[in-house]
Structures are given as C-alpha cells and as structure tokens.
Amino acid sequence: MKLKDEKITKAIIERYAKKFVDNLNQDVIIAGAGPAGLTTAYHLAKEGFKVSVFERKLSIGGGMWGGGMMFNEIVVGDDGKKMLDEFGINTEKYDDGYYTADSVEAISTICSKTVKAGVKVFNCISVEDVMVDKNGVCGVAINWSSVEIANLHVDPLSVRSKFVVEATGHPLEVLHILEKKIDGGLFTKTGKIMGEKSMNAEIGERTVVENTKEIFNNVYVVGMAANAAFGTNRMGPIFGGMLLSGKKLADILIDKLGKDNLDSKNIEGMIKVE
Ligand code: 48F
Numbered sequence: 001m002k003l004k005d006e007k008i009t010k011a012i013i014e015r016y017a018k019k020f021v022d023n024l025n026q027d028v029i030i031a032g033a034g035p036a037g038l039t040t041a042y043h044l045a046k047e048g049f050k051v052s053v054f055e056r057k058l059s060i061g062g063g064m065w066g067g068g069m070m071f072n073e074i075v076v077g078d079d080g081k082k083m084l085d086e087f088g089i090n091t092e093k094y095d096d097g098y099y100t101a102d103s104v105e106a107i108s109t110i111c112s113k114t115v116k117a118g119v120k121v122f123n124c125i126s127v128e129d130v131m132v133d134k135n136g137v138c139g140v141a142i143n144w145s146s147v148e149i150a151n152l153h154v155d156p157l158s159v160r161s162k163f164v165v166e167a168t169g170h171p172l173e174v175l176h177i178l179e180k181k182i183d184g185g186l187f188t189k190t191g192k193i194m195g196e197k198s199m200n201a202e203i204g205e206r207t208v209v210e211n212t213k214e215i216f217n218n219v220y221v222v223g224m225a226a227n228a229a230f231g232t233n234r235m236g237p238i239f240g241g242m243l244l245s246g247k248k249l250a251d252i253l254i255d256k257l258g259k260d261n262l263d264s265k266n267i268e269g270m271i272k273v274e
Contacts, residue, residue, distance in 0.1 A: 023120045026050045027257055029140050029161040031127040031174045034062020035107065035239060036223020037167030038114045039083070039246025040253075045117040047254050052159065053119055056126040056145045062169060063224075064107035068237030072103040077205065080240015083247060087113055106239070127168075129177055131158045136217025137178070140164055162218065163253055169224040170196060170234070178216055186229070187215050194231025196224075204235025212245040213252070222249045 028044055030037040033055035041051045053060070067073045076084060081091050081099045089106045091099040115121055126148050131139035139160035147154045166174040172193060179186060179193055188194050204227055211226035221229045223242045228234075235241055 019120060020122075023050065023052050024159055026052050026159065026161040028052075028163045028165060028253055029054065029159060030165040030167050031140060032056075032062065032167035032169060032223075032225075033060035033111075033121060033123070034167060034169050034223060035064045035110060035242040036169075036225075036246045036249075037062070037165060038110050038119075039243045040165055040167065040222050040249045041119040041121075041246075042110070042114040042117050043247055043250030044253060045114070045119045047250075049254070049257055051119045052161070053114075053121045054125045054127050054140065054142055055121065055123045056148075058124055060111050060121055060123055061107040064103055064110075064239060064242075067103040073100050074103045074106055075100055075238045076240035076243075077238070079244055080238075083240065083243035127174055128156050129181075130164060130174065130219070131160065137164050137219045138162075140174075162257065164219050165249065166215070166219060166221045166225045166229070167223055170228060172221075172225050172228045174219070175215065175221070175225070175229055178219065182216070185216070187213075188230055193229055196228035197231065197233040199236050200233040201235045201238050204233040205238055205241040207232035208235065208241035208245045209248055212248045220249055220252070222246055 027049040028051045030041050030051065030053040033053045037053055041053050044051045064074065076099050077097050084091050084101055084106065087109050089101055089109050091101045094100050124145050125142050126145045127140045128143050128148065129141035130137045131141060139158055141156040141158045143154065143156040166172065168174055175193055185191050186193065208227050211230040211232060212222050213220065215221045215229055222245050226245060
C-alpha cells in the first residue's frame with residue numbers, strides 16, 4: 001500500500017481536533033502533570049469523571065523522573081507504599097517506614113495508568129489564566145507552551161470545567177494569576193499565597209495532605225502547590241505525600257461531583273465579570 005503524507009497529516013489534525021472538541025466541558029481540569037495532578041486525575045477518571053490535564057512540557061510526570069538530585073530512586077513511607085502498590089509499582093524495603101522505588105518505573109507507570117484510565121492529557125499546553133463567572137472559577141485559559149516561551153502576542157483559548165486543580169508544584173502558577181486578579185480572598189489565613197518553607201520531610205509529608213483542599217471557589221490545590229499555598233515546608237524526594245494528596249483530592253471531588261456540587265459561596269464583587 002502506498003502511504004500518502006497528506007493523509008498522515010489529516011489523520012493527526014482530525015483526531016487531535018476531535019479529542020480537543022470532545023473535551024471542552026469537563027468535570028475537572030488539572031493544571032500540571034506531576035505526580036500529584038496525575039494521581040488526582042487517575043482516581044477521578046477511574047470513577048468515570050471527565051478530566052483533562054494540561055501540561056506545559058513535552059513529557060508529563062513533573063519532578064518524579066529525577067528522584068533526588070538525579071539519583072533516579074524515590075523514597076516513600078508506609079502509606080505511600082500502599083499508593084505505589086495500587087499502581088502496581090515495585091518497591092523495596094530500606095528500613096522500617098522507608099521504601100524505595102525506581103523513579104522511572106514509578107512515574108512511567110503512573111503516566112500510563114492515568115492515560116489508560118481515560119484522562120485526556122494535553123501536553124505542550126500551558127494554563128495561562130482562569131476563566132470566571134459569578135460563582136467563581138469555571139475553567140482555564142490555555143495557550144501553546146511554544147507561544148508562551150517565544151513570548152508571542154497570541155490570545156488563548158478557553159476550556160470549561162466544574163472544578164480547577166492547581167497542580168503546578170513549587171511555582172503555584174495558577175494561584176499567582178488568581179491572586180493577582182481577584183481582590184484578595186484566597187482561603188488561606190492571610191487571604192494570600194503564604195509561600196513555601198524550607199525542607200523538612202517530616203512536616204512537609206504530613207502537611208501536604210492536610211493542605212489539599214479548596215483555596216478559592218471551585219479551585220483546589222494538590223501536591224507541592226498545596227504546601228506552597230498554605231505556607232508549609234517542602235519535603236524533597238519523598239513522594240508518598242504527593243500520591244496521598246492526589247488521592248485525597250480525588251475523593252473530595254468525587255464527593256462534590258456526586259452531589260451535583262456548586263454550593264457556591266458569595267464572592268460577588270471579588271471577581272470582576274462585566
Ligand atoms: O513539580 P511537579 O512534579 O508537582 P507535584 O505533582 O510534585 C512535586 C514533586 O515533583 C517534587 C516535590 C515532592 O517530592 O517537591 O517537586 O506537586 O509537577 C508540576 C507540573 O506542572 C507543570 C510543570 O511543567 C510540571 O510538570 N506546570 C507548571 N506550570 C504550568 C504547568 C502551567 N502554567 N500550565 C501547565 N503546566
């Protein structure tokens with residue numbers, strides 16, 4: 001059979017366009033495809049919810065590939081091990097309460113299981129803003145990462161969702177945008193981003209799960225972004241907290257989506273919608 005180059009092009013464009021158009025109105029949109037965002041997405045998709053993940057980079061998986069300082073092993077505690085077991089990832093006991101896993105096996109398995117669970121992953125796309133209505137955030141504005149990197153003046157497109165998840169890790173990109181554009185009012189002690197504190201694995205692993213919650217109407221923080229938002233410590237290359245945070249958020253959102261959600265708080269005046 002003779003291969004036609006233009007047919008290959010047409011197949012790619014048509015299939016991508018269909019995937020995009022079929023996913024313009026989601027239950028949950030996740031900004032950032034690190035271990036926390038992917039774990040959230042995986043558990044939501046397993047329950048049948050429509051989930052998209054937008055990731056700036058070509059490859060998904062965030063900061064898990066490199067283990068600690070590019071030694072490609074990760075550490076998890078007892079609860080984290082259970083999360084890796086659920087994904088079918090091999091672990092090896094190092095000491096009581098310490099397990100290691102090959103970081104490449106761990107994150108490639110999470111990526112694969114997430115996509116196979118039905119999550120639509122759009123790589124090479126950055127979330128550059130949120131979309132708002134009188135009830136709060138109702139989606140995101142997105143653009144090609146290449147547009148962003150080249151600093152081109154090109155308007156974004158928007159995608160709607162019931163909930164938006166801030167999973168961009170240390171830089172908290174979505175929340176910084178939100179903080180700038182609303183008149184205060186994040187659900188933190190100060191109403192503002194509190195900022196990440198220095199390394200402490202013991203505290204960071206505990207608080208990352210505690211801090212996984214709603215931070216603005218219809219916006220939830222997960223993973224490292226949760227600690228950076230609520231002002232607690234980073235934890236370094238121990239990754240159980242990321243997965244437990246993702247699972248906790250999926251459970252919260254499954255509950256909300258199951259209840260037909262949107263018991264929105266009164267935030268009129270905070271968001272400017274003409
Ligand atoms: O940084 P990242 O892995 O976040 P995480 O899932 O996990 C944190 C750990 O990797 C580690 C740690 C704990 O052990 O401290 O750092 O919380 O993944 C975040 C992803 O978000 C992407 C970024 O490229 C990365 O893959 N990202 C960041 N900003 C944007 C974005 C954006 N504006 N739009 C789309 N993707």
